[in-house]
Amino acid sequence: MKFVFTCDDVGLAPGKQAVQWFEMVVEWLNGMAIPGTFFWVPKPPNGPSDENEFWMDAIRRARGDGHDFQLHGLTHHCLEFGPPQESIRRHAPKIFEAYDREPEKWEREHSVEALRKSFEEAATIYERAFGEPPLVFRAPCFGICENAYKAMFESGIRYSSSRSVNPAATGYVITGRQELEPWQPDYPGKPFRQGPGVLEMPCLEDLAIRGVESNAFDALLDLFKREVDNYVAGLGDWPCGVFGSHYHSMAKQMALTSRLYERLFDWMAGQGITEWTTFRAELE
Secondary structure, eight states, rough: EEEEEEEEESSSSSSHHHHHHHHHHHHHHHHHHHHEEEEESOOOTOOGGGHHHHHHHHHHHHHTTOOOEEEEEOOOOBBBBOBBBBGGGGGGGGHHHHHHHHHHHHHHHHHHHHHHHHHHHHHHHHHHHHSOOOOEEOOOBBBOHHHHHHHHHHHTTOOOOOSSHHHHHHHHHHOOOGGGOOOSSOOOSSSOOOOTEEEOOBBBBOOOTOOOOGGGHHHHHHHHHHHHHHHHHHHHHEEEEEEBBBBHHHHHHHHHHHHHHHHHHHHHHHTOOEEEHHHHHOOO
16 A cells, blocks of 8 residues: 655745755655655745745755655645634634634635635746646645635646544644544545545644654554554545655654654554655656
8 A cells, every 4th residue: 555745834934944854854754765745835924935945955856856746825824725624623723713703704715716816826836936737735724615626626736635534633632632532533534526526635644743752652653553544444445545744843853753753654564555655656
């Protein structure tokens, strides 16, 4: 069985430290012989990402190593393409506050026409940077709505990975609330069609998004294994899973996080997950 290692937020932070963290993750992936699919933010607050040469130099080197880059929103506002899936409210209620204050505003901004303009702007910047159109879209914070799928399709993007299978797991890691520990998925692991023809490929949660504590290392590894088991069972006969991560969360504690992932991936290989691929390699 194959898996895609996805990694979010590339290009979002402007400083050199962020790029160095990204390069640390790329170096680790190279050492593991794992090609990554990095989700790239085209228009962060500091300006179009393709104009940031420090980032683009690092990205060009990573592409030369076989890594893939896909589209991660436009500005990376958590509501720009729709609200996150409702279960995320349990552990991240602040994300929803702006939406709850002004639902009429967001309904206007989430019209098909408005969202199509956002997709087209994002795709234009992406094409300037990479010389080809984006293949896969991931909404920031898993915030996406039905109109976004329609606008995405009209903009020529046919694949999305904008939903999490089981946000409860991240909720448990962040809050420690015991009722969130059991498997309680929002979606099956198997991809499904949305809107007029977008294939939505939900991903396995990034359980290391808030870091890895040395005294909780074994417990987090065990939770990851349970999540993978349940996720793969939900995939059924679908041949490829999607693993979620964030480069900055990894690099802040690289020694611990890389060790966690190495042990997890060794275990996954024993379960028959023996090949890592990219979205572009699988879908083109």
